[in-house]
Amino acid sequence: MSQFALLGQRRFAPFFWTQALAAFNDNAFRCALLVLVAFQLGLDDHAAAIYTNLAPALFILPFFLFSASAGQLAEKIEKTRIIRWVKWFEIAAMVIAAVGFVMHHVSLLLVVLFMMGLHSTVFGPIKYAILPQALKSAELVGGNGLVEMGTQLAILLGMIVGTTTMGAAEIGPWLAACITIGVAVVGYLACRAIPAAPATAPELKFNPNTFGETARVIRITHADRAVWNAVLGISWFWFFGTVLIAQLPIYTRETLGGDNTVYTLVLTLFTIGSGIGALACEKLSGKRVEIGLVPLGAFGLTAFGVDLYFARHGVAPVRGLGWLGFLRGAGSWRIALDLMLIGAFAGLYVVPLFAFVQARAPREKLSRIIAGNNIMNAVLIVAAAGFGLGMGALGFSAAEIFFAAALLNILVAGYIFTLVPEFILHFFTWTLANTLYRVRADGLRHIPEEGPALLVCNHVSFVDPLLLMANLRRPARFVMYYRIFNIPLLKFLFKTAKAIPIAGQKEDPAVLQQAWDAVDAALADGELVCIFPEGALTRDGAIAPFRPGVEKILARRPVPVVPMALRGLWGSMWSRRDSALGRARLPRRFRARVELVVDAPVSPEHARAAALEARVRELRGDMA
Template identity: 70%
Template sequence: MSQFALLGSRRFAPFFWTQALGAFNDNAFRSAMVALVSYQLTLPQSEISLYNNLAPALFILPYFLFSATAGQLAERFEKTRIIRYVKLFEILAMVLAAYGFIAHLLPLLLVVLFMMGMHSTVFGPIKYAILPQALQPSELVGGNGLVEMGTQMAILIGLIAGVEVMQIAGLGSHFSAAMTIGIAVVGYLASRLIPPAPATAPDLKLNWNPLSETARVLGITRESRAVFNAILGISWYWFFGTLVLAHLPMYAKVALGGDASVYTCVLVLFSVGTAIGALMCEKMSGRRVEIGLVPLGAFGLTLFALDLYLRGPVAAEGQAARNWSAFLLAAGSWRIVLDLVMIGVFSGVYVVPLFAFVQARTPSDRLSRVIAGNNILNALWIVVASVFGLMLDRWGLSVPQVFLVAALLNVLVAAYIFTLVPEFLMRFITWVLVNTLYRIRVDGMKHLPEEGPALLVCNHVSFMDPLILMANLRRPARFVMYYKIFKIPLLHFVFKTARAIPIAGQKEDPAVLQQAFDAVDAALADGELVCIFPEGGLTRDGELAPFRSGVEKILARRAVPVVPMALRGLWGSVWSRRDSMLRRARLPRRFRARVELVVDAPRPAEEVDASMLEERVRELRGEMA
């Protein structure tokens, strides 16, 4: 089922439209206010600059003050009820904004801007914490992609609508007031259709001290190293995006020689690209939380930001400003268009898996607070990016040079994050190898337990079997593999990072064998998935070899559910014994082979033995070895 089917489901659609309308109103109000200050009122330039610089600060200030409290509320109470209160608060804010627009009361509009910052702050932890409650695990990436797409398009349309409506001659303030109130009311009505989302920590004791609670929330955010570094990755996305987007108006005006319509065109290209990238994630990840896409996104951001710098300014000095159509028809503009769209695409590819990873790896009773911690760090990095951008401008860097700085910093930061969490790079290598060599279809993934320990048993056809399973299982699993395969160059990094368990035969190395059984038992005791290949080695003829007794020894020490699985179509593919690139200097016969992974329902430990599992895996495999 496509992710777009969620837009027809009550589990998701009302929430999607509620958050999209809220994002629209945030940006429509802000851009209408900027248009009023900049174009409608006769203010001195110094006062205009003051208001335009004060506005972003007032909007982001609530993220520092109230995010921790918002995270607590989202855990403690039913989320849908909070959403409805937030939307009623938005209506009140827009009524005040209407009076401010019509009466030209700028201090009141600044108060409303702070209120809208509060609106976004309280809604933020709910926005991402409610998705795991409403969606199946296989829908999580697609749902996040749709939310990111909806947010980007709502921001874009809101920014344009706010400016255009405010500039309606004689009636701009009145139409702006009507538009923002109307959208707020529609958003509230949409929120009434969101199904209940029960409290995840109903016994949580609320701490109303914003300072101590902020410290506690940041502490909770740091508890999981992988999750915290994913949040740092999200924060870097906001730094990079803030630095680039803040310079797009000047880029459109100076480097491209365009008028305001060229800036709008540039913004459209970037936003549409981000929406496309967000939607692509579900297909690219196979409907799993695939953090292997994150390094790909980081690489794309650097590549196309660097190319934007290399393209350089295209406007001649003294050239008259041109509109968007003249820009698009100009020689060489296709390269700039491609760069802007692809920066957006790789932004989506980068950030959507990170949000899904945080949701999937964080316990539900603290997810809202972790999202709140994420929002605090995001706000901090946005402020840092703004200050850094001002410093680059004062140092005399041109806008293309700012893009070069962003591209180079992205390389350094990405390398740092991937060094801290090798799992990102490991998943990237796995994703590239598996999707380059095979075309995989998965059947029965719903049978994989969502939590708790389980022993996975599977037939063993090729050297790539562990990577294929890593790339397709929804949960991380520890793989037991022959120690010589574990030591294969390049793949050793992947297997070691995935915490695979090397094993040897009794006659080869009894100590390694015993260590393997101990490691398996410890992993199962910790509630992890462990996958073994009971044949004890790769098939040499495509047939299933007898299962050894190791599976029974594991279950005798710790009785856990057993999940039979089978790989189909790998015999004769790359890295199988039939066409081993390690043994024969010729091209394999079945590059990009069609492969299937079939997952059966879990069986209680007391109902299985080696022969029973062998027969079941043989049935799952069928004739398609």
């Protein structure tokens, strides 16, 4: 099913429109306020600058003050109830904003800006914590992609509508007031259709101490190293994006020589690129949480951020160009492509990170972890503002600030990936699997979404574990021959994947016993363990008899057994075919088609080696 089919389902569509309309109103209101202050109140440059710099600070302040409390509420109370309260709050805020717009009462509008920051603070933990409750695991990446795409487009439309309506002669404040109130009301009506999302920790005791709870939420977020570093990665995305968006007006005027229509164009290009990248995640990841896309996204941010600088970084010889005049200029299409690709790779970078946090974090703590993420985001957004202001004060141009952020991205992303090698491991397996093969996976729904299980599969080639890693929706521990495990250079990869080395009884009884203990411990911890019961690669393409190791594992730890079969790998350069000639067989075609077939779990009392062997033979069929 395509991810767009979710837009026709009640479990997703009302929430999608609720959050998109909220993002629209946030930005429509903020842009209308900025236009009012900058162009319609007759303030001098100094006074206008005070207001325009105060506005972002007031909006972000509630994220520091109330994110922890919002996370608690989202865990303790049924989520759709909170959403309805938030939408009523938004309607009230927009009514107050209408008075401020019409009366040109800036102080009142700044109060509303703080209220909208509080609105976003409370809605944030629900926005991402409700998705795992509403969607299946195979829909999580696609759902996040749609939400990210919808948010980006809503932000863009909100900025355009807020700017143009307030700029309308005489009736601008009335138009802005009517639109923002109307959108808030429509958002409330949409949220009424969101299905119930039960509280995940109803017994949670609410802690009113904001600062103490903030520290606790950060500790909860930090508890899982991989989740914490994913949160840092998301926060870095906000840093990079804030630097980019904050410098775009100056970049448009000074470097591109464009007017407000060029500014709208570059914003549109970045937003469309973000939407494309977000939507592409589902296709590229095969509908699973694929953090291997994150390093690819980080690479694209740097590559096209650097190219944007070299495309044009001097002062524009002509000012006031319209969007059509800009596109007719030399090198403009390269700049347009760079901006769109920065947006696209930003989508590839952030969507898998959000999906990873949702999939990996404990359900009863997810809202608080999202709250912790929002706190870290706020910290990095403030840091980005300081970074831009500081470099600007030192005399750097907007293009040079872009260039510095792109280079800094290498260091930050490299640091995160070094802390969590799992990101690089998945990037390696995803790249290898999608470069060498076109894999069709069937029956992945049979793999339990949580809890222990033993996966058994035929063994055709040296890359079998990598292909399985790249296609299974849950991480699995692979049992592999210890001599292969200890190959220099590759050993780091296998250790990162938490593979379990095993030896024969006559080769090394100690290694064999350690392997049985490690398998049992992994299953006891609720992990997936994958074994190849043939005990070695096939030498003739046929499936060899399954050894009794599977029965030893189940005798010690009875868990469901999932039969799997790989098809189409025999004869590849990584199999043993043609080994009699003393060479590996070269591939006949690029990106050969292979298949992974997964069958329903077998209960441990019926999982005998001979029966599992027969089932895997049946799954593989004639396609060796």
